Amino acid sequence: MxxxxxxxxxxxxxxxxxxxxxxxxxxxxxxxxxxxxxxxxxxxxxxxxxxxxxxxxxxxxxxxxxxxxxxxxxxxxxxxxxxxxxxxxxxxxxxxxxxxxxxxxxxxxxxxxxxxxxxxxFEDREVTPESRERVRRYRTEETRRAEGERFQGTREEFLRWCDMRLTVGPAVAEEVPRALELAARTHRLNSSGLTPDRLRALAAADGHELYTARMSDRFGEYGIIGAALVDRTARGSWSVPLLALSCRVAGRGAAAAFLFWLMERARESGAEDFRVTLRPTDANLEMRILLRQAGLRRTEADDSADGSTAGDDGAVLARTLDSGGGGGGLPKPPAWLHVFTRKDADA
Missing domain, CATH: 3.40.50.1000 (HAD superfamily/HAD-like)
Structure with a gap:
């Protein structure tokens, strides 16, 4: 200095x-x-x-x-x-x-x-809006942490007071670079470590959809904190080759809410089962626990041509989406987190 x-x-x-x-x-x-x-x-x-x-x-x-x-x-x-x-x-x-x-x-x-x-x-690297705002958002996070330390009440009461909102929907074109960034940069809350190049290719393929999740609270905007790629090429099934969320929202229920939103949307679309590709790493234990809590269990699956199953020492976790689901129905997001579908939030 x-x-x-x-x-x-x-x-x-x-x-x-x-x-x-x-x-x-x-x-x-x-x-x-x-x-x-x-x-x-x-x-x-x-x-x-x-x-x-x-x-x-x-x-x-x-x-x-x-x-x-x-x-x-x-x-x-x-x-x-x-x-x-x-x-x-x-x-x-x-x-x-x-x-x-x-x-x-x-x-x-x-x-x-x-x-x-x-x-x-860094000169030739694409800079997303979230990247440009990263310093400011970490400063806002310092404020959140300080308020949490001063808050007189339980952790759940504080989270309710924060008035957290998660808005999920299909990705628009300008959100794709941020989704690629999440695939490359996240580790704790990343199901498969799918590379940005592979994600870009699959997102453009027929039968695939890319979803993003934005989050905000009383302190301000988090920006795009989650991305999920959905493969709907198999009849009656939704397969998720990648679920990735920013570590900035760890411990706030956003990962669970995003996953449960995807499961509910899959059931509404008529899918009978829901699958997630998982490649266990030293860093993504939190994601592995979440998938298990959501009722997904390891299943035998061959590698598919589009790379949507795991391979490379990975696994495919699955569960049915009927009212029983092997676990008494689909799980619900945390009570302190308000979840909106983008069209509802824009209305």
Whole structure:
């Protein structure tokens, strides 16, 4: 951030930040890349940053303490609700980079001199509206978390107070890039890890439909937080090669509500059974539990030509959609989450 050492300045004023560093942070933010701080320094440095207009607000979940940077990165990932492996550490100290490489081998580390190449790598990538809004939405999430900590009541009461709304419907053309992004970026709430290229091809194929889910609450818009590809080529059956949701909505019932909406729509269309492709990973345990709670069980299925079944050590989970369904009817979304079909929400 600067050439001097903040805690060694003779006054309370911070050293002047390097303009090229601030420019890089802003350029990455415009492409949906979040910035944080992992600084081995006195915690008071963070307080002093608040006095510099426009500086503190560039960073989400900053960690300023005397702890090892590997521990700071773990805390940043936890606060943001993302995988540690999604982080990149930029540090001018070979020692600090080595410490993180040794303890967090999934984290990429860079010398500041490599930042221009990092920026160049994003130049040709498509930037979705959700990407451009990602920093602001994570800031809104910080507000939600703070309000939740202050709320006097149960977790369910807080969720009801948030007035959360999920709007689901067929994807329109401008939503497809975000669906591809969810397929590539999500891990915790991703059923199959279908690649963006494969998703794009299947979504354009006959008999397939792409659905998206948007979410909002009293704090603001989450944007498009879910995508599902439905294969209706088999008579009497709905097959879902991909169900993916943003980790930002984990623990709020959105994944369950989206899944249950799809199941109900399948039954209304006359389908007799409902199938989801699942490829178990170390990260998607939450999705696996959800599918089981929804009554889906593993079934034997051969790989199909369109790739809609699992293969590659995956599985197809299925359940019938009659009133019994093997489990007393279709499940309902959480009581605190209001679910709308897009045409209803637009009415």
């Amino acid at each position: 600067w050439d001097e050492i903040a805690v060694e300045t003779p006054t309370d004023e911070l050293p002047v930040p390097r303009p090229e560093v601030l420019a890089a942070i802003d350029a990455l933010a415009a492409r949906g890349v979040l910035s944080s701080l992992a600084s081995r320094s006195a915690p008071t440095v963070l307080d002093r940053m608040d006095a510099v207009p426009g500086l503190r607000e560039r960073f989400l979940a900053p960690q300023v303490s005397w702890q090892d940077k590997s521990e700071s990165l773990r805390r940043i990932a936890k606060d943001l609700g993302i995988a540690v492996e999604a982080l990149v550490l930029i540090d001018d100290s070979p020692y600090e980079r080595a410490e993180v490489e040794a303890l967090l081998p999934g984290v990429r580390t860079l010398d500041p001199g490599e930042v221009p190449a990092l920026l160049a790598a």
